[in-house]
Each structure stands twice: as C-alpha cells, then as structure tokens.
Amino acid sequence: MANSQPRQSERKCNVRLAKASDIPQVIAIDAENTGLSKAEYWEDLFDRYNNRSADMDDDTQPKSVKRYRFFLVACDGDTVLGFIIGEVRAWEFGSPPCGWVFAIGVRNEIRQGGVGNTLLEALNERFRKAGANKVRTMLARDHTLIMSFFRSQGMMAGPFIELEKDL
Amino acid sequence: MKLQKATRCALFAIMELAAEPDRQLSANEIAEKYGISTNHLAKVLRSLGRVGLVEAVRGAGGGYRFSGNRRRTTLLDIIQLFETIDPIRHGEREDGDDTTEGKALCQVLMEIEDTARATFASITLDTMIKLVDRGR
Numbered sequence: 001m002a003n004s005q006p007r008q009s010e011r012k013c014n015v016r017l018a019k020a021s022d023i024p025q026v027i028a029i030d031a032e033n034t035g036l037s038k039a040e041y042w043e044d045l046f047d048r049y050n051n052r053s054a055d056m057d058d059d060t061q062p063k064s065v066k067r068y069r070f071f072l073v074a075c076d077g078d079t080v081l082g083f084i085i086g087e088v089r090a091w092e093f094g095s096p097p098c099g100w101v102f103a104i105g106v107r108n109e110i111r112q113g114g115v116g117n118t119l120l121e122a123l124n125e126r127f128r129k130a131g132a133n134k135v136r137t138m139l140a141r142d143h144t145l146i147m148s149f150f151r152s153q154g155m156m157a158g159p160f161i162e163l164e165k166d167l
Numbered sequence: 168m169k170l171q172k173a174t175r176c177a178l179f180a181i182m183e184l185a186a187e188p189d190r191q192l193s194a195n196e197i198a199e200k201y202g203i204s205t206n207h208l209a210k211v212l213r214s215l216g217r218v219g220l221v222e223a224v225r226g227a228g229g230g231y232r233f234s235g236n237r238r239r240t241t242l243l244d245i246i247q248l249f250e251t252i253d254p255i256r257h258g259e260r261e262d263g264d265d266t267t268e269g270k271a272l273c274q275v276l277m278e279i280e281d282t283a284r285a286t287f288a289s290i291t292l293d294t295m296i297k298l299v300d301r302g303r
Binding site: 141142144148152154 | 241281
C-alpha cells in the first residue's frame with residue numbers, strides 16, 4: 001500500500017481520428033490489456049465510427065453531417081500509444097445529449113504517463129464541440145484500475161443505476 | 168452510510184498529511200482542525216504508522232508526515248484498517264439470515280455493500296485531495 005512507485009514522465013503524443021492502418025496496433029493494445037484479441041470487433045467499430053465516406057479524415061468540421069462519434073488514437077509518429085472511443089447520444093434513458101466513453105486503452109509500458117488524460121481530454125473537447133456538456137461511462141465494479149482513472153479525472157457516480165437479470 | 172470514528176479520524180489525518188507530503192503536523196494540530204480527540208487520533212496515527220502510511224518525526228517541530236503513495240492508496244485501503252464495510256460478503260451472519268426472507272434481505276444488502284466497496288476502492292488519496300481542492 002505504501003510502497004512508492006515513481007510516476008512516469010508525461011509522454012508527448014498527438015491525438016487524431018484513427019485510420020485503418022492504426023487498427024492492428026489498437027487490437028494489440030487491447031489484447032495486451034484484456035488478454036483477448038478481438039480483431040473483428042475493432043474492425044467493425046472502426047467501420048462504424050470513423051470509416052464513413054462523408055467525413056473520413058475530417059476531425060474538425062463535418063463535410064455533410066456533424067460528427068458525433070469518435071474513435072481517436074494517441075500517436076508518437078506511427079506508433080499508436082493508446083486509443084479512446086466515444087459518442088454523443090441524446091435522450092436515451094431520458095438523458096439530454098451526453099458524451100459516452102465506450103472504451104479506452106493505453107500501452108501497458110507507458111501507463112501513468114498522461115496518455116489516458118490526453119485522450120480523454122481530446123474526446124471531451126470533441127464532445128463539447130458536438131453540443132454535449134456532460135461525459136459519462138459505465139464500468140465493471142471490479143475494474144478498479146480503470147475506475148480509478150476515471151475518478152482521477154473528476155468523474156463521480158451519475159444519476160443512473162444499471163439493472164439486469166438472467167434470461 | 169456511516170463510518171466508525173476511528174476510520175473518520177484516519178481519513179482526516181491522511182488527507183491532511185497527504186495534501187502536503189513534505190509538511191509535518193502534530194496530532195494536536197490535526198485533532199483541533201477536525202474537532203476530534205487527540206488521544207484517539209494518536210492511536211489511529213500509530214496504526215497508520217504500522218502500515219507505512221505515516222511516519223513520526225522526532226525532535227523539535229516533530230509530528231507526523233505522510234509516507235505512502237497518494238496515487239496508489241485508496242480510501243478502501245485505509246478504511247479496511249479499522250472496519251469492514253462489507254460484512255455480509257465477509258460471511259458475517261445475523262439472526263434470521265437463514266430464512267428465505269433473510270436471504271433475500273442479504274441479497275439486497277450485498278448489492279449496497281458491493282457498490283460501497285467499488286466506490287471506496289476506486290478513489291485514491293490523490294483523487295480525494297483533488298475533490299477537496301475543487302470544493303475550496
């Protein structure tokens with residue numbers, strides 16, 4: 001509990017929309033973090049989030065429709081250091097427009113280097129531009145590490161409770 | 168939810184010391200700020216010292232100093248030194264728990280325990296100190 005662990009120095013990175021060529025590295029980071037390689041899942045997400053012809057490669061202003069889905073990567077040159085995925089959704093569960101973070105991942109060896117902070121802030125900025133003034137996520141109760149990360153960003157429990165049952 | 172007195176003393180002392188790790192404070196100074204008994208706090212500080220979260224500094228101007236890791240120590244780490252926040256999960260049983268009604272009640276209470284545990288386990292001292300600063 002009390003043994004000190006030095007914080008990594010801040011890692012410089014550039015955040016942009018993910019490209020198809022980044023996806024193998026995203027798959028590898030996720031596999032490293034979760035122990036599962038889910039190539040099809042990530043390729044499908046990329047298609048749904050960033051691969052629409054109308055606004056491909058456009059991270060600032062939309063060409064035809066306002067961008068509200070974001071699959072971002074933090075890069076150092078061609079190396080993907082981490083990724084984040086989020087979307088502005090409105091009126092589900094009676095909620096006004098709100099940014100949802102669906103996934104975040106950073107290479108294990110550069111954890112604590114500020115890449116997660118940079119990614120979340122970059123996504124939040126895009127959420128604000130898309131008209132959301134709140135960001136939300138959902139986590140497994142026992143995923144303490146990732147929950148601590150979101151807590152460290154000032155996130156607290158929201159007004160919703162997730163319920164479920166076996167079918 | 169209510170925490171025991173010793174737990175609250177420990178949390179106050181740790182937050183006070185961890186906010187400025189280079190500063191040393193006496194038990195008196197901390198006790199006065201939070202309106203708690205110095206004797207009680209001194210016992211609590213000894214417990215925190217045994218697990219390496221604080222260290223006693225001897226001599227003139229001595230007192231206690233934070234010696235843990237703000238980014239790694241969670242509220243749960245501290246709370247668990249003094250009490251169990253999820254007694255049912257830990258197997259504590261009360262009268263009536265073996266009835267169908269008691270089992271249903273335990274199921275509901277465990278849901279609350281699990282949420283409390285997840286909350287305390289995910290908030291580090293560093294996050295807590297930021298929360299305090301935002302409230303200033």
